Amino acid sequence: MQNYYLGLDLSTQQLKCTLINEAHDIIWENSVNFDKDLPEFMTRHGAIVSDNVVTSPTLMWVKAMDLLMETLKETPYVGSIRGISGAGQQHGSVYWSKSGMNSLSTLDEKSTLADQLKDAFAINQSPIWQDASTTAECRALEELVGGPAELAKLTGSKAYERFTGNQIAKIYRQNRNAFDETTRINLVSSFLATLLLGEFSPVDAADGSGTNMMNIASHKWDERLLKQCGGEDLAEKLAKQPVEGGTVLGNISDYYVKRYGFDAECKIMPFTGDNSATLVSMNLKEGDCVxxxxxxxxxxxxxxxxxxxxxxxxxxxxxxxxxxxMGMLCYKNGSLAREFIRDEYAESNWDLFNDYLINKQAVLNDCIGFYYWMQEIIPFAKGIHRFEKNKDVNDFSDKTVNVKAIVESQFMSMKIRLGRMGGNNVKRILASGGAAANPHILQVLSNIFGLPVYRQKGMNGASLGGALLAKFALQNKSFEEMMAEYSSTEMDLICEPDLTKHKEYLNHVTQFTNLEASAIHNK
Known part of the structure; x- marks a missing residue:
């Protein structure tokens, strides 16, 4: 009988799933779009935005699981799924009440998750990675250990507003009643595993390192940091130390066996962050850069x-x-910022956007823009700043140049900062994510990095990574050995760099760096 492995990915805008067989072939995929399929929660791009405060309704994620499971039930595969793992948008957090955990442990298969867990959370709006309202908490955490560099040495990152520890600290200080009513705290990733287990799941170490609370060397929670973020009770609310990928957490909850037809021996593995899962799906090796x-x-x-x-x-x-x-750079202003520029300057039309991208000159004729449409992470800045011939301008003489400028600016920042991180031995770029479907954007990426750009076949990298993690945990071999036996990483070469343009971009590195510093200074 054929065995299958299921990967889930709870991203900002969708809950996606990918089902693979033993040979890593993708057998079935599906998704629930939060805005479209769950309009009653009134999200825009999966979130609720109020200035720098950005959240998502926790119950919306639960209801998405109901919808996805209903579609999976109709397939012939569900009873042959041997393991489930997956990913969640990094840094987001879920706050269970004591009654909520009790409800989870006594689920009735005749009713939906959403009906039974509608009152399960001490906080109904989960803080997510786009939130930028915890600057005071960040500075306090850094001060505790002697500054941002010391915190980065300890946890792998300086304090970031979106990181879970700082989000918890804000709730601890500003909403103490809800914090006290919270009995368990999940990351988004471990929340999915918790739903499937029917009991509390620990985080995996990869996602735990996006909290500013885990020691990057030991993979254990740091007691000083926990106390700073949530007092004496936070360790109990986190309940368990982080676990390594490849651990088996337990069998799927009996609820899914009775309601949807899963095998009672189907194993649940730790879920990881979406970026970590993407790395897994691409079987990243030294010399590769996603x-x-x-x-x-x-x-x-x-x-x-x-x-x-x-x-x-x-x-x-x-x-x-x-x-x-995993070394990582993260920019908040991605596809939504590009769509904003498309709507403003290219008549909301991707074909026109691509035409401007191909035919316009930006950096190469001294038009450089910095598009911090939302509060940016790298660098910490907000607002749109444009420079024409090194002079600060409200807009370019040719406004359509904004299309090329936003794409070039992002990739120049990536190129420069990857070098600072020690990523100078990169041999090829592996592109993923929604905008990787656009070969014209990838050509600019290739030209700026001076490297060939490949794209994975199939675009749901994080959910595929989850399925591979599920299989990995049930193998008696290393991940490398498993992937060598059956590759899942067929890559299409999308574009080679224009080395003449690459040299021209390199000639603008100093100018770009200086103007970026000016934009930050004037924010």
Missing amino acids: VSLGTSDTVLVYLKKGAASTTESHLMAHPTDPDGF
Whole structure:
């Protein structure tokens, strides 16, 4: 009988799933779009935005699981799924009440998750990665250990507003009643595993390193940081230490066996962050660099032991190699910012956007823009800043140049900062995320980096990574051995760099860096 492995990905805008067989072939995929399929929650791009405060309704995620499971039930595969793992948008958090955990442990298969868990959360709006309202908490955490560089050395990152520890600290200080009513705290990733287990799931170390609370060397929670973020009770609310990828947490809850037809021996594995899962799906090796172009844009590199943290990048635990690291750059202004520029300057039309991208000159004729449409992470800045011939301007003489400028600016920032992080030995770029479907955007990426750009076949990298993690935990072999047996990483070469243009971009690095500093200074 054929065995299958299921990967879930709870991203900002969708809950996606990918089902693979033993040979890593994708057998079935589906998704629930929060805005479209769950309009009653009134999200826009999956979130509720109020200035710098950005949340998502926790119950919306629960209801999405109901919808996805109903579609899976109709397939012939559900009873042959041997393991489930997956991913969640990094840094988001879920706050269970005591009655909520009790409800989870006594689910009735005749009723939906949403009906039974509608009152399960001490906080109904989960803070997510786009939130930028915790600057005071960030500074307090850094001060505790002696500054941002010391915190980066300890946890892999300086304090970031979106990181879970700082989000918890804000609730602890500003909403103490809700904090006190919280009995358990999940990350978004471990929340999915918790729903499937019917009991509380620990985080995996890779996602735990996106909290500013886990020691990056030991993969354990740091007691001083926990007390700073949530007082004496936070350790109990987190309940369990982080676990390594490849651990088996237990069998799927009986609820899913009775309601949807899962095998009672189907195993649940730790869920990881979406970036970590993307790294897994691409079987990243040294010399590879993933550029993920989604709601946020990220750069991922596989770093071996001895890698150093910086105050503008992230050093995170590796999802399958306990001795390795994932180096990461994360930009908040990704696809939504590009769509904003498309709507403003290209008549909301991607074909026109691409025409301007191909035929216009931007950096190459001294038009440089910085598009911090939302509060940016790298650098910490907000607002749109444009420079024409090194002079600060309200807009370019030719306004359509904004299309090329936003794409070039992002990739120039990535190129420069990857070098600072030690990623100078990169041989190829692996593109993923929604905007990676656009070959014209990828050509600019290739020209700026001076490297060939490949794209994985199939675009749901994080949910595929989850399915591979599920299989990995049930193998008696290393992840590398498993992937060597059946590759899931067929890559299409999308474009080669125009080396003449690459040299011209390199000639603008100093100018770009100076203007960026000017934009930050004038924010």
